[in-house]
Amino acid sequence: MIAIQFLLGILLGMLVNLLADSLPFYRRVEGFHCAHCGAPRAVLAWSGISAGLSGRRRCENCATSLSPRTLFIEMVLGIGAVVIGIGAPNASAYLVQMLVFSIFLLITVIDIEHRLILHIVSGPAALIIALIGILDPMRGPEKTLLGGLAGFGSFLLLYYLGQVFASFMSRRRGETIDEVAFGFGDVTLAGVIGLTVGWPGVIVALVLGILAAGFFSLLFIVGMLVRRQYNPFMPIPYGPFLILGSLFVYFGGVGLVVV
Ligand SMILES: [Zn+2]
Incomplete structure (x- = not known):
């Protein structure tokens, strides 16, 4: 059973890598x-695994090595598939959890590599995850849709506040700031997270994500100050931290915090 789960994880890892190598560049x-x-x-x-084992890590045409991320994602999903299998109550719950984990991993990879959350990913993800939540008797349509709405709505507000702040600061400094701290992609991601964990878990998930991002930013700013390279408008990818918070809630870690 463990071998089958591991293999499923590897296959999903290959799919995540394929999408992460294609969608940001070609949108297909x-x-x-x-x-x-x-x-x-x-x-x-x-x-990445078979390429390494068969000595085909380099491109036959230009000799560029395969990104180490290829192997890394396959291992994360392979091992993740076994670990998730330990906690999942039944086969259908297991498959749903693997799907959610894969989607969030894909969003994380693209956000880290391109500072982008693609609508072509978050749109279908929102639809599939909403449908799963609505059909799940433990969740139902109300909690699912309210969660999605709360996530999307609260981050939309933050997004507009960020825009107001950026235009205020650029007027004061007499230069335009292109990089906003908080992209619209983060708003759609917050919606997907809300649909995934439902109401009221979405509050815990997003607050945890923002706290994690804030903590990381603080370390980052201290590091930049030490190296005298501080730039207050350095964009920080929020996506991976929001996803960390939502996975924590989704996989039941929230039981440790909220009874
Ligand atoms: Zn090549």
Whole structure:
């Protein structure tokens, strides 16, 4: 059973890698290809694991190595598939949890690599996750949709506040600030998170995410101050922290905090 779960995780990891290599560039799925020259990869190089084992890590066309992220994501999902299997009450819950975990991993990878949360990812993710939540007798339509609305609405407000702040600061400094702290992608992500954990878990998830991002920013700012490179408008990707908070709530960690 563990071997099957591990294999499922690897396959989902390959899919996440494929989407992360395609969607930010083409907005559609391109087959397994070299990130540098776009040449198709040999079948054994589709997976980071098989590429490593068969000595096909380098592109046959331009000799660029496969990103280490390819192997990393496969291992995270492979091991994650086994760990999630331990906690899942039944097979259908297990598959749903694996799907949610894969979607959030995909959003995290793209956000870290491109500072982007793509609508082509968050849109279908919102639809699928909403449907799952609505059909789940433990959750139901009310809690699911209210969660999504609360996440989307509260972050939309933060987004507009950020815009007002940025235009105020740019007027004061007499220069335009292109990078807003908080992109619209974060608003759609907050909506997806709300649909995933439902009401009232969405509050815990987003507050945890914001606290984690704040803590990281503080460390980051201290580091920059020490190196005398501080820039108050340095954008910080919020997505991975919000996702960390939501996965914590989703996988039951919230039981430790809220009874
Ligand atoms: Zn190449």
